[in-house]
Amino acid sequence: MAMKGCLSVTKYFLFVFNLFFFILGGVLLCFGLWILFDRSSFATMIGSSTPTLKIFSYVLSGVGILTMLLGFLGCLGSLKEIKCLLGFYFAFLLLLFAAQITVGVLVYTQRSSVNFAVGKYVENIIKNYEIVTNETDLQEGLDFAQEQMSCCGWFAPEDWMKNQKIYENSSLNLYPCSCRNISSFFPNPTINGTVNATDISLPEHSRGFCTATSRNNWPVYKIGCMNSVQAFIINNFICIIGVCIGIALLELFVMTLSMCLCRNLDQNYNKLARYS
Known part of the structure; x- marks a missing residue:
């Protein structure tokens, strides 16, 4: 029973x-x-x-x-x-x-191999950004990741120098809009450390490419997305x-x-x- x-x-x-x-x-x-x-x-x-x-x-x-x-x-x-x-x-x-x-x-x-493979995959998306039209979803996904994780490129922002459009139009000082560091557009902080909203001058769009004042002074995040992902996992x-x-x-x-x-x-x- x-x-x-x-x-x-x-x-x-x-x-x-x-x-x-x-x-x-x-x-x-x-x-x-x-x-x-x-x-x-x-x-x-x-x-x-x-x-x-x-x-x-x-x-x-x-x-x-x-x-x-x-x-x-x-x-x-x-x-x-x-x-x-x-x-x-x-x-x-x-x-x-x-x-x-x-x-x-x-x-x-195999974390080193996985990291290298993901890096090559992201690098390929960066190279073809706004060049290959059939990868629009992947490119928008990369934009979303860079915006949400406050990062630029995979290893470093310099990854974007491999993009054909940026390379061929070097005189235009192009940079990816989704990488922009908003704090770079607040030139006049107040005494207590906050920013003055009247000094904001942001590009109207957050996709595609924006124009910087200097090729050596992109207003972007200085950390690569690989480091952001690793920090998220550790935290x-x-x-x-x-x-x-x-x-x-x-x-x-x-x-x-x-x-x-x-x-x-x-x-x-x-x-x-x-x-x-």
Whole structure:
């Protein structure tokens, strides 16, 4: 009786747990599709960039589909006591867990290679900025990152000297508008250290190229985006590690429950028989 009661509790706990995940996956999928099909108005509402929201919508939709599939396998397998579905559920969780561990180890051990590869990717976007028209989303995404993270280029602002448009029009003193350091446009600070708003003289646009007074005096952030990303990771390291450990422990706990339920089902009883 104690064993049956324990199995019943495990079965219904898995069912409720995965039902919640199935509903959560559906919400994420709907939210991702909403952003995807109504991206412009959503970007206007929250003040974000359209390319960034496009990537975000794809990520949300993919996570939603994955979560719904996982929840469906767990719900049906536990409630109907179908061993093959419970086996698929366990294997799926195990594969996901192994993939997370593998990615974490690879990122940590190959961080120099990853940093170099990302740097080359960003460098290619910078070189083709406003030159290649089919990379508009990537270019706007770079603009958004530089604005939000207060950085310029990947390694340093000098990365932009490799841009063909800046190189060919050196006499115009062009620089990327998304890199501009707003504090550079406040020439007359007040006594208490604040700035005088009447002295603001900013370019009207924040995309594309702006013109500086001197080629050697760009009013831009002096730090590269690589350093900003590293600073963000270091400042939030404890939170990131805590979330990763929490997800890993949850996956291990659910995998243990699903395997216990699967192994203790009646070997001679096949729930699929009732549907044949």
